[in-house]
Amino acid sequence: MNVKHAETSVAATLTEQVLERLETTPDPRVKYIMQSLVAHLHDFVRKVNLSEEEWAQGIDFLTRTGQMCNERRQEFILLSDTLGISMLVDAINHQRGGAATENTVFGPFHVEGSPQLPYGADIRFGVEGELTFVHGKVLSADGQPVAHAQMEVWQVRPDRLYDVQDAQAPHMQLRATFHTREDGSYAFWTVKPVSYPIPADGPVGDMLNACGRHPWRPAHIHFRIRADGYQTLVTHLFAAGDAWLQSDAVFGVKDSLIVAFNPGTAIHPDTHETAALEVEYDFVLAPQMS
Amino acid sequence: MNVKHAETSVAATLTEQVLERLETTPDPRVKYIMQSLVAHLHDFVRKVNLSEEEWAQGIDFLTRTGQMCNERRQEFILLSDTLGISMLVDAINHQRGGAATENTVFGPFHVEGSPQLPYGADIRFGVEGELTFVHGKVLSADGQPVAHAQMEVWQVRPDRLYDVQDAQAPHMQLRATFHTREDGSYAFWTVKPVSYPIPADGPVGDMLNACGRHPWRPAHIHFRIRADGYQTLVTHLFAAGDAWLQSDAVFGVKDSLIVAFNPGTAIHPDTHETAALEVEYDFVLAPQMS
Numbered sequence: 001m002n003v004k005h006a007e008t009s010v011a012a013t014l015t016e017q018v019l020e021r022l023e024t025t026p027d028p029r030v031k032y033i034m035q036s037l038v039a040h041l042h043d044f045v046r047k048v049n050l051s052e053e054e055w056a057q058g059i060d061f062l063t064r065t066g067q068m069c070n071e072r073r074q075e076f077i078l079l080s081d082t083l084g085i086s087m088l089v090d091a092i093n094h095q096r097g098g099a100a101t102e103n104t105v106f107g108p109f110h111v112e113g114s115p116q117l118p119y120g121a122d123i124r125f126g127v128e129g130e131l132t133f134v135h136g137k138v139l140s141a142d143g144q145p146v147a148h149a150q151m152e153v154w155q156v157r158p159d160r161l162y163d164v165q166d167a168q169a170p171h172m173q174l175r176a177t178f179h180t181r182e183d184g185s186y187a188f189w190t191v192k193p194v195s196y197p198i199p200a201d202g203p204v205g206d207m208l209n210a211c212g213r214h215p216w217r218p219a220h221i222h223f224r225i226r227a228d229g230y231q232t233l234v235t236h237l238f239a240a241g242d243a244w245l246q247s248d249a250v251f252g253v254k255d256s257l258i259v260a261f262n263p264g265t266a267i268h269p270d271t272h273e274t275a276a277l278e279v280e281y282d283f284v285l286a287p288q289m290s
Numbered sequence: 291m292n293v294k295h296a297e298t299s300v301a302a303t304l305t306e307q308v309l310e311r312l313e314t315t316p317d318p319r320v321k322y323i324m325q326s327l328v329a330h331l332h333d334f335v336r337k338v339n340l341s342e343e344e345w346a347q348g349i350d351f352l353t354r355t356g357q358m359c360n361e362r363r364q365e366f367i368l369l370s371d372t373l374g375i376s377m378l379v380d381a382i383n384h385q386r387g388g389a390a391t392e393n394t395v396f397g398p399f400h401v402e403g404s405p406q407l408p409y410g411a412d413i414r415f416g417v418e419g420e421l422t423f424v425h426g427k428v429l430s431a432d433g434q435p436v437a438h439a440q441m442e443v444w445q446v447r448p449d450r451l452y453d454v455q456d457a458q459a460p461h462m463q464l465r466a467t468f469h470t471r472e473d474g475s476y477a478f479w480t481v482k483p484v485s486y487p488i489p490a491d492g493p494v495g496d497m498l499n500a501c502g503r504h505p506w507r508p509a510h511i512h513f514r515i516r517a518d519g520y521q522t523l524v525t526h527l528f529a530a531g532d533a534w535l536q537s538d539a540v541f542g543v544k545d546s547l548i549v550a551f552n553p554g555t556a557i558h559p560d561t562h563e564t565a566a567l568e569v570e571y572d573f574v575l576a577p578q579m580s
Contacts, residue, residue: 021501021541024501024502034497044330045379048327049382052380080345089335089342092339093341211315211320251307
C-alpha cells in the first residue's frame with residue numbers, strides 16, 4: 001500500500017466516522033445541515049491539503065473575528081458579506097419573478113427602533129451634506145398601492161460612518177421608520193449617501209488585504225419594507241455613476257437597484273431650501289407565499 | 291424560465307463572481323485556499339438551501355464561539371476537534387508508514403514552558419490519585435535509541451480538570467518537560483488519568499447537545515516529542531478498558547495508542563510507595579522528511 005493511498009483512506013474513514021456520529025441528531029433538519037457541513041468542510045481540508053500551520057492560522061482568524069464583535073460591530077456578518085455568502089443566502093431565499101423589487105444584503109448597520117416619522121420628514125438630525133429628497137410609492141405586483149407599509153431607511157453619513165460606528169454620535173442619525181400613506185406614497189429628506197469602505201481594521205480587512213481586494217461599497221440607501229400579506233423586502237437604492245458599482249466589496253449590486261440622483265426641485269417644508277438632488281423610486285412587493 | 295432554474299442560475303453566477311474577485315490574490319497558495327473555501331461554502335449553502343434564520347443562527351454561533359475564547363479556553367479548537375477537522379488535518383500531515391508511532395490530536399490544554407524535570411521525576415505536584423509509573427524509550431524507526439529527545443507530557447487531574455481550567459490552581463500540575471537519556475529512556479511518576487468531558491458549557495456543548503452527542507474523552511496522557519532529525523510526534527496514550535474508547539468526542543483514538551495500565555511494582559524514590567499502576571511504552575519517531 002503506498003502512502004498516498006493510505007492517506008486518502010485514513011482521511012475518508014475519518015469523515016465517515018464523524019458523519020456516523022451525527023446519526024443520533026434528533027432534529028432531521030439539524031442532522032442534514034450538520035452532516036452536509038462536515039462533508040463540505042472535510043472535502044475542503046482534503047482538497048487543499050491544509051497544513052497544520054494553515055489550520056492554526058484559520059483558528060486564530062476565526063477567534064479574532066469573534067472577538068472583534070460587539071454591540072457596534074458584527075465582524076462575522078462582514079465576513080459572510082465579503083465572501084458572498086450573505087448574497088447567496090439572499091438569492092436562495094428571495095427568488096422573485098416579474099416586477100417585484102429585488103432584495104440585497106441586509107448588512108451589519110441596521111438598528112431596531114429607529115425614530116417613527118411622518119410622510120415627508122427629515123432624517124438628517126444635524127448631519128450636513130447634499131440635501132436630497134427621496135420619494136415614490138410602495139406597490140403590489142399588479143400595480144396597486146400598498147398602504148400603511150412599514151418602511152425603515154438607514155444610510156451612511158458623508159464622513160463615511162454610520163451613526164452606530166461613531167461612539168460620540170449624540171443620537172440616531174440618517175435612520176427612521178415611516179409608514180406609507182393610503183396611496184402607497186412615501187417621502188423623506190436626507191443627504192446624498194457616499195461610497196465608503198467597510199470596516200477594514202479587523203480580521204476581515206486583513207483577509208481583503210491578503211486577497212488584493214478593496215473594502216469599498218458604492219453609495220446607497222438601505223430599505224426594509226414590511227406589509228401584511230407581502231414578503232419583507234430588504235434592499236438598497238444605489239447611486240448611479242458611483243465608481244464602485246462594478247466591484248462592491250459585498251457583492252450587493254443589482255442593476256435594477258441603481259437609481260439616478262437627479263437635480264432637485266422640491267422645497268423643504270421647514271427650511272424652504274430647494275433639494276440639491278431628488279430620487280424617485282417605486283418599490284414593488286411580492287405577495288406572501290402561503 | 292421557471293423559478294427553480296432562475297434560482298440556480300443566480301446562485302451560480304454569484305459564486306463565479308466571488309471566485310473571480312479572488313483572482314487578484316497575490317500569493318498563489320492563499321488564492322487557492324480562498325477560492326476552494328468559497329466554492330465549498332457556497333456549495334454547502336446551496337445544497338442545504340440555507341434559510342435566513344439558519345444563517346443568522348450560524349452567525350450567532352460563530353460569534354459566541356469566538357467570544358468564549360480566552361487565555362484558558364480555545365472554543366474554536368474544540369469546535370474543530372468535535373467536527374473531526376483536527377484529526378483530518380493530522381491525518382493529512384502525518385501519514386507515517388511502518389513502525390512509527392501514530393499522531394493524534396493536540397488539543398487545547400497544552401502549555402508552553404512546563405517544568406523541566408529529570409528522568410524519573412514526579413509530576414503530581416500535590417495532585418492525589420492512583421500512583422502510576424510511566425516509562426519506556428524513544429526509538430528511531432530502525433530501533434536505535436533517540437538520546438536527548440524533548441518529551442513534554444500533560445494530563446487531566448482526577449477531578450476531570452486540567453490545571454489550566456482551574457483558576458485556583460496554585461501552579462502547573464500534571465505537566466512537565468523531560469529529555470531522554472543516552473539509551474533513549476524516559477520515566478516519570480504521575481496519577482492515573484481519568485476520562486473527562488470536554489468543556490460543554492459553551493457553544494460547542496450546545497452543538498453536541500443538538501446532535502445528541504456526549505462530550506466525553508477516554509482517559510489519556512498527552513505527549514509531544516521533539517528531536518533533531520525526526521518528525522515531531524504529538525500523541526496520546528489511552529488507557530485500555532476505558533468506556534469511551536469507541537466514541538471519543540474528538541475522534542482521537544487509534545488502536546495502536548491504547549495501552550494497559552498494569553499493576554505496578556516500581557518503588558517511588560522519595561516516598562518509597564509502590565506504584566499502583568505501571569505503563570511501559572516505546573515511542574518510535576519517523577525521520578524528518580528532507
